[in-house]
Amino acid sequence: MDPIIAPSILNSDFAKLKTEIETVVPQVQWLHIDIMDGDFVPNISIGPCVAQAIRKSFNDVKLDCHLMTSEPSKWLKPLLGACNLFTFHYEAVGEDVGVAMDLCRSIRALGMKSSISIKPKTPLEKIYPLLDQDLLDGVLIMTVEPGFGGQSFMPEMLEKVKRLHQKYPNVTIEVDGGINPKTIRSCYDAGARMFVAGSAIFKHPDRTSAIENLLKPLRHEN
Numbered sequence: 721m722d723p724i725i726a727p728s729i730l731n732s733d734f735a736k737l738k739t740e741i742e743t744v745v746p747q748v749q750w751l752h753i754d755i756m757d758g759d760f761v762p763n764i765s766i767g768p769c770v771a772q773a774i775r776k777s778f779n780d781v782k783l784d785c786h787l788m789t790s791e792p793s794k795w796l797k798p799l800l801g802a803c804n805l806f807t808f809h810y811e812a813v814g815e816d817v818g819v820a821m822d823l824c825r826s827i828r829a830l831g832m833k834s835s836i837s838i839k840p841k842t843p844l845e846k847i848y849p850l851l852d853q854d855l856l857d858g859v860l861i862m863t864v865e866p867g868f869g870g871q872s873f874m875p876e877m878l879e880k881v882k883r884l885h886q887k888y889p890n891v892t893i894e895v896d897g898g899i900n901p902k903t904i905r906s907c908y909d910a911g912a913r914m915f916v917a918g919s920a921i922f923k924h925p926d927r928t929s930a931i932e933n934l935l936k937p938l939r940h941e942n
């Protein structure tokens with residue numbers, strides 16, 4: 721599949737969110753929405769009402785909602801109609817894999833794509849039962865500790881991406897945290913195809929160039 725760049729609006733200027741989004745849409749087909757509750761992560765960002773407002777103003781863009789919240793199932797209905805890809809954290813649903821399985825089924829029953837994310841210290845093997853049951857459209861490998869934009873990419877996470885891609889070649893692998901023109905190619909080579917970029921896009925004065933700078937390394941042969 722072609723690489724997807726999903727700008728993370730967490731790093732945009734919230735005081736002028738609509739104008740900020742207009743600087744990246746329609747160059748990108750996806751926007752990454754970081755929903756944080758101050759409990760699962762030590763930060764609070766935005767919630768479903770903002771996702772719904774974005775949906776109202778931007779019909780065509782797909783919303784990749786990254787739930788960094790405890791009890792992710794609570795936010796399924798409020799995100800209905802706005803969210804296209806619902807990503808919850810493995811660490812938020814506990815060790816009982818049955819809970820995660822039910823959540824994946826609910827996500828799909830509501831017409832969204834289901835994805836799970838794991839924090840840097842969580843072993844990849846924990847999510848194999850969900851993949852074996854074919855309950856996931858995507859997996860988001862965190863390449864920083866979730867909670868804040870602007871952190872440094874953790875190259876040790878590439879090993880997880882590689883192993884996941886080798887074992888489940890059909891699942892879409894997304895990477896999030898510290899993705900920039902220098903780190904994106906290593907993620908692509910490991911098998912990732914969806915790339916979240918926050919500061920690399922929204923801290924750049926020219927968003928068109930910022931997106932192009934991310935795509936350029938993916939076009940070259942090694």
Ligand code: DX5
Pocket residue numbers: 728730731752754786864865866867868869870871896897898899916917918919920
């Ligand atoms: C971090 C969020 C990321 C963040 C990425 O917890 O999940 O989506 O916005 O920001 P950068 O690209 O600056 O690391």
Ligand code: ZN
Pocket residue numbers: 728752753754786896916
């Ligand atoms: Zn994110």
